[in-house]
Amino acid sequence: MQLKNVKRWANSGFAGYYFAILGVFLAFCIRFTLHPLLQSGLPMTFFILNTILIALFFGYxxxxxxxxxxxxxxxxxxxxxxYSFNMPTPGDLFIYLSYILVAIIAVVIIEWLQRERFKAILVSRVSDSRYRLLAQASYSLRIAQSNENQNNS
Known part of the structure; x- marks a missing residue:
């Protein structure tokens, strides 16, 4: 069955963007608070967690x-x-770009899984609807046949 509206699993609107920005703010606050402890380690971990949650609930x-x-x-x-946009060391840049790549891969995988989940839900609803129509038609046919048999008797 070809379903073209599986892309619409997430609600459209500004709520997703609002929560995305709010999540970035919260991730920044957590990371900034832990900065004296973490220093340059894990620069995007909290941001990636936010990205994954937003992808899970609001789409890509x-x-x-x-x-x-x-x-x-x-x-x-x-x-x-x-506090500068100067080029970091090659090692830091590699880690930084790896984080971005992991985030994008996670978003793509979550989007694919959500679309497949929504497709399964739609197929189930269509199947249930067709079953109900078939059962109703079968019942109507039996009623018509029993009325015809009574009229012939």
Missing amino acids: KPSLLTVVISAPLALFFFVPPY
């Missing part, structure tokens, strides 16, 4: 917004040299 568009917002924030505040 708001979650990609979280990547676009959080990548420069993490680079500026949590990758040495701090």
Whole structure:
């Protein structure tokens, strides 16, 4: 069965974008609070967790917004040299780009899984609807046949 509306599993609207921005803010606050402890370690971990949650509940568009917002924030505040957009060391840059790649791969996988889940729900609803129509038609046919048999008797 070809279903074209499985892309619509997530509600459209501004709620997803609102929660995406709120999540980036909360992830930033948590990471900024832990910065004296973590230093340059785990610069995007909290941002990626936010991205995954947003992808899970609101779809890929708001979650990609979280990547676009959080990548420069993490680079500026949590990758040495701090508070600048100067190029970090190659090792830091590799880790930073790895985080972004992991986030994008997670978003793609979650989107694919959510679409498949929604497709299964739609197929189940269509199947249930067709079963009910078939049962109703069968019942109507039996009633018509029994009325015809009574009229012939």
